[in-house]
Amino acid sequence: MxxxxxxxxxxxxxxxxxxxxxxxxxxxxRKRVPFLPTGGKGxxxxxxxxxxxxxxxxxxxxxxxxxxxxxxxxxxxxxxxxxxxxxxxxxxxxxxxxxxxxxxxxxxxxxxxxxxxxxxxxxxxxxxxxxxxxxGKEGVHGGLGRPAGDQQKGEMVPEGQGSPGSPTGRPGLQARRKSIVGPKPPKPxxxxxxxxxSKLTGDASNVNLILNRCKVFFNRMKKAMVLKRSRPQTVAGPSGQRPYGGSMGSVVQKASQALHERGERLGRAEEKTVDLMHKAQQFADTAHKLALKYSH
The missing domain is CATH 2.30.29.90 (PH-domain like)
Known part of the structure; x- marks a missing residue:
């Protein structure tokens, strides 16, 4: 995982x-807080x-x-x-x-x-x-309700609640709504x-995303190979050398031989990985050229 x-x-x-x-x-x-102890790197x-x-x-x-x-x-x-x-x-x-x-x-x-x-x-x-x-957010808010002018148009005023100029002298429904509803909050x-x-926000972004993922994969493979090379490798002794301590020496010799064989297999796998890396890089370059060709 x-x-x-x-x-x-x-x-x-x-x-x-x-x-x-x-x-x-x-x-x-790096942010420094004076009253907190700072730890080391890593x-x-x-x-x-x-x-x-x-x-x-x-x-x-x-x-x-x-x-x-x-x-x-x-x-x-x-x-x-x-x-x-x-x-x-x-x-x-x-x-x-x-x-x-x-x-x-x-x-x-x-x-x-x-x-x-x-x-x-x-x-x-x-x-x-x-x-x-x-x-999506603008689409949702755009469909929540009707404009203010459409809401007022065609609505009936209940009896006894006329407009400001009506004989009853009471404020109308529209005036009440204006007094209750405050100012709209600022739009985010x-x-x-x-x-x-532009390759991050342009039309060919999907192809560039694949190329970047390939680059990340190659970088991780490169770091893994460098780390493996930096580790000390156990070299098997001469075949004619007599092991020390009888059975204990034979166990050590067998383990050394097994490590040597494993190192050879890892070397062959590394060569195959480098070959695949070059082929993938050629594929990425070809895909990038095609993306540039059809984006214009």
């Missing part, structure tokens, strides 16, 4: 929510998640999740609604970079994602989720996406 599935299962499913995307981040400028990992509620009407939420000390449980730290989100800043519209900012009504968070493709996936999914959410604004590459 990958990390996103674990976060969704432990944090959002019990709250009747569904996670859309999560990105691992670090602060570009004490916790932070994730910014985008989720939607299963109840109707659906609510789009941005949640900050932390995982302390590499332990299994995740901790939900802060949560904002999409109405509180004012701006998403991609920092550089001409280059894929891991930095981005989230501006809320009462907070400004400056983040660095673990990689540029993961940041692109997060912003891309957030952009389209916000567009779908606001379009859509969040702005600034300094974001």
């Amino acid at each position: 990958n990390i996103q599935s674990a976060i969704n299962r432990e944090v959002f499913v019990p709250r009747d929510e569904r996670m859309l995307v999560a990105v691992e981040v670090k602060r570009r400028k 004490d916790y990992v932070t994730y910014i998640c985008l989720s939607v509620t299963n109840k109707r009407p659906a609510q789009l939420l941005i949640t900050k999740i932390k995982r302390f000390g590499g332990s299994t449980p995740f901790t939900r730290r802060s949560q904002w609604t999409v109405e509180q989100l004012r701006q998403v800043n991609g920092i550089n519209p001409n280059k894929d970079c891991p930095e981005f900012d989230l501006v809320f009504d009462n907070a400004l968070d400056q983040w660095v994602a673990s990689s540029a493709p993961e940041k692109c996936i997060f912003i891309q999914i957030m952009y389209h989720a916000c567009q779908t959410y606001w379009d 604004r859509k969040p702005e996406f600034v300094n974001c590459h």
